Structures are given as C-alpha cells and as structure tokens.
Amino acid sequence: MLKQQLHTVHLRLHHSAGDLTAAELTARPLPGANPIGFILWHMVRSQDWAVNTAVRGRDELIKREPWSWSLLAHPGIGTGFDTTEAKEVSHEVELKPLLAYADAVHAEIVAWLDSISETDLDAIPDVAAHDAAHPEYQTAGFRAEMDGGPEHDDAVAGKGGLPAWIFLTSVALTHLHRHLGEVDLLKDLLRSGSKA
Secondary structure, three states: OHHHHHHHHHHHHHHHHOOOOHHHHHOOOOOOOOOHHHHHHHHHHHHHHHHHHHHOOOOOHHHOOOOOOOHHHOOOOOOOOOHHHHHHHHHHOOHHHHHHHHHHHHHHHHHHHHHOOHHHHHOOOOHHHHHOOOHHHOOHHHHHHHOOOHHHHHHHHHHOOOOHHHHHHHHHHHHHHHHHHHHHHHHHHHHHOOOO
16 A cells, blocks of 8 residues: 555656746745745655655665765755755756656665565654764754654654654655645646736
C-alpha cells in the first residue's frame, strides 16, 4: 500500500509540474504564497530527508553524485525557510533536473521498501542523532516544525517516538498531497491571470 501511495504522489508530481515554465517556477501569484518552484523542490527534498536521513541515518541523495554539484543541493529541505530564502531556492530550480531528482528519490524509497519488513516500519529511528551531523537540520525553524504536530505528539506519547512508517505516511505522502493541491491552485491562478 505504501508503494502504491508513493507511486500516486510521484505520478501527480510529474503531472502538476511537467508543463511549468521557468517564469511559473519563480512566480508568486498570491501575496505570502511561496513560489511553485520552491514548493516542488521542498516536496522532493522532504521525501529524501525523511527516508534517508531521518529514518535510515544515511546521506540523502542530494548529497551524493550526481546531485551534490547541482543547484538543487541548497542546504535544508525548506522547512523553517523565510520568504527570501524560498524565493532564492525557486530561482535555483530547473524543471528537468528537479524531476530527474524526484525520479531518483522515488526509486530509492521503493527499493528500500522492497528490502525491509513490516517490522522495520515499526522501528523508532533516532532522528535527533541522524540529524545531528547536519547543521541545516539544527535551525530553530526546522526544529520547531519537526518537533510538533498531532502525529508527532501522539506517537511520542503512545510509542516514545515516531516509527518509520509515520515518516512515510506523514512527511512523504500526506504532506506532499497537500502541497500538490497548493501547486495546482497556484498554477491555475497564474494561468487564469487572476490577481489577488
């Protein structure tokens, strides 16, 4: 079921992003809204962090070749970024490399899921230790957002921490579905010429 849901999110990402222009990636059709390019980048970076760093305690794909040299390798995943940094990231995003990175992250997550058991999904990773070597995951904005919320609070109270499956269902799936709706809305506003 997790693999099917990940496939659906990945398919929707390509559908929503596939025809965006460079101008649309950096546009801000509503005051206070993040640019679409930033949102898309944040979505893929969130999946990479959630599975590779938070759960597995290893380097994210973005820190490995061929991705580590690209503009997509901006430090962090976008969580806790201010509007200036979000705008900066949107100007670093090129659609073709972003979608190729999304494909690579998706393939790695599916391969990892194929290699583990359901019991492994119930394990509670030491996320603080896994994040410790990464200054971008020690910022106040990142910590405030990642160390709270209903899934976090419930899991910590009931299980003593977040099991691996929550990173998949929450960070890598539900979170991305919300952002896909946001991308589609912003794209429609840009293309309809609506002014907020």
